[in-house]
Amino acid sequence: MIDKNAVARCFGKAAASYDQHAILQRLSCDRLLQTLPNKGNAERYNTTVDLGCGSGALLPVLANCSKQLIAVDLSFGMLTHAKQQREQQDKLTPPIYWLNADAEALPLLSSCVDLCVSNLALQWCDDLATPLIEASRCLNQGGLMLFSTLVAGSLDELTQSWSTVNEHRHVNRFLSEGEIKTALLKSGLSVEIFQVEIQTMYYSSVKEVMQSLKGIGANHVHDKDAKPTTQGELRAFKANYEMLRDNQGLLPLSYKLAYCLLRKC
Template sequence: MSKASPHAGFVDQPQVGRRFARAAAAYGEGDFFAREVDRRMQERLDFVKLEPTRILDLGCSRGGSFAGLAARYPQAELIGLDVAPAMLLAGRTQRAGWQRWLGLGKQAEPLRLAADAAHLPLKSRVTQIVWSNLLLHWLDDPVPALAEAHRVLDVGGLLMFSTLGPDTLKELRTAFSDGYAHTQRFADLHDLGDMLVGCGFADPVMDMEVITLTYDDLDTMFAELRAAGSSCAMKARRHGLTGRKSWDSGRAAYEAMRKDGRLPATFEVIYGHAWKVAPKKTPDGRAIVRFDLPRKGS
């Protein structure tokens, strides 16, 4: 059984759902960063030799990954899961557009499920790819979701994900250092690799890149974060209004970081993938020994 990670117990999960529900209707205007990370993830599939019959997208939001996955794997059934029903409902309205673009019929409509990634409403070993773009840092603890991903994957199946690392929005944390949380709590790349192994995955591959966005002013940055549903949802966030003195101090500290006339916002993007292999032990700890039968005529 997987142990809980040290990242558990800090995220206000109902608040995560509320933030994304509020952002759902206009999410297509604020998800440019998620779309770009998705594009970079999709490129990584060029090196994967797998012909899935079913793909599960964890944290699918409005289904931004569906078009790319459907184009790459036209025979695969797509299942999208998200904690915010409003996101799933909003995604249905854009489905017809990308299906016409791909030349796909009605039978290709993805199945959308409103559920928690840590408690998947699916049987074991029913999918060949679990895909997850920028979900894990919104979870109170990534371990249960990773364990569930392992459970629903078939042997030989692939988990591929992206998430945000500890340097994400470091400028915001530094500027508003008032004892409250102003960003999510992000897991380290090495911790995520250990979690994968602990959940039974094999051959985890992790890599990271830094993407820096720049803004004319702080209000624009906050507006984009809200439009993407990405405002802080930690339990330790400030629940009331920020005092004028603290607000002015934070803004001045952020302004001091301006470079070439622009305010920077750092995003550390972590990419990972790992495979589900045949178990080497039974659930009660006994070793599994496999014997290959001799081929006929040998």
């Protein structure tokens, strides 16, 4: 079971530094929104939900096509930060309701949502099928669920560099493509788009690699061994990672992303 309080605490702590480090999230967000039908059509969707809204980066685009928005996040700290950011921006937007809630148990009525969007948040759920079934329950007939999530193979450079150091868990496990497809099936939603892409980010030091995760609050490792990592183990990990430098002298960190568009028929 995922410790949701710990996940929320990590994201809340990183709220202020999130935007500065969320490079992958912005790439994935742009890519995800390319597949959103009618995004330029003002008021196309009556009610739109952003699941795991983080600092609220998707909200301006969603505001362009929605009559009202519901921004949901597990982390109260992140949600408060997003609300404050939004208040400093233009006020000529549809109303936004801020909901501190878990995507796996949405406190929303059934059949009241037209569009549900989620960028890189659902990999933090216990079971991907659960938030998808919840989204399906909340969607109106014909409603859309558009999301991105991480697939097994993500952060492999970290896994590889720790593998010879000790047997502790240092990296979260991500679902395989097959497991994601099974969750899509369980949701009962019909699949209109399912695409998988690899995105590699590059850093100049191992410290920067680690900071890219910590800076957005994605540094909670589920079921981590309580035994602390020693200085020697940390040095061995860094030495392993250093061996991955490419011919430009940079260190890669790979992400495998799934983009899905589902419809409630």
